[in-house]
Amino acid sequence: MNDATLHPIGEVARLTGLSVKTIRFYSDAGVVPLAGRSPAGYRLYDxxxxLRLDLIRxxxxxxxSLATIRRVLDRKVPVADVAAVHAEAVDLQIRTLRMRRSVLRALSAQGSGPEEAKLVHKLTRLTAVERRRLIDDFIDATFGAEHARPESAAMMRVAAPDLPDDPTPEQIHxxxxxxxxxxxxxxxxxxRQTAAQQTDEALAGVRERVLAAEQAGIDPLGPDAAPRVEGIVQLYARAHPDLADAEVTDRLMQYLEAAEDPRVERYWRLVWAVNGWQVLPGLLPDDLSWLLRALRKERGQGVSP
Structure with missing residues (x-):
């Protein structure tokens, strides 16, 4: 093709695949200047x-936007810079669409009603930063300055739930x-009670002795449990010389009762589900129900079967 050749608008439409109306609009907007007009007054393009029309498309x-394209064509902004910004915008759109798709799949699989659908949409439409801030606020409120549990807060942050951009229905629920x-x-x-005790080194010895008693088949409500329980309490007391004798058992029972709460284990299972981690039984809250039942019996408290 001769670069000096001028083309009427109909031929330009055929060559570019754009409609005559679109080409006329770009011309009127000043982004594709005319090369001239025919004797009959028709638009001509060089x-x-x-090339400009191909780039615009x-x-x-x-x-x-057309304003951005005009700046690119006028060389006021590099194409690479504009492309980088738009790539980020497209990434955000993709993440949003993936999350929306995941929410729809979750609602469909669960057969959710209007109220649950509203709640799911509200929680999942948060940005990753907003979701992280929600968890940070929870950790601060639970272990922050008022409660002075920096070690526990640090542990919780390491294992904080982080919903991915393209979650499964299970992760959303x-x-x-x-x-x-x-x-x-x-x-x-x-x-707060269970996390605080996780840093108590004395509990490692308690766990070992409880496990040994269970493996030996000792009934926590039977007579053979008493010497085992006494040894465990003494072990814990040596690690906490600041506590009076009665306070040792109280402190130990407080931890055991907190750890027995099924919501604590449920929390960690939900965290693993959100993060897509494999559930490892060894990382679940300690099952020290044997010791709790034995201590309750010694104190004459009601014991569940």
């Missing part, structure tokens, strides 16, 4: 106009249930 398909759970102040008290 080879440069064809490409940039429009990428989502750029776990995230919704987790949000309901962390809003329960009574649960926060329980979690």
């Amino acid at each position: 080879h440069d106009a064809l 490409t940039l429009r398909e990428l989502g750029m 776990a995230w919704v249930e987790l949000n309901e759970l962390i809003g329960d102040e009574d649960f926060r008290d329980r979690l």
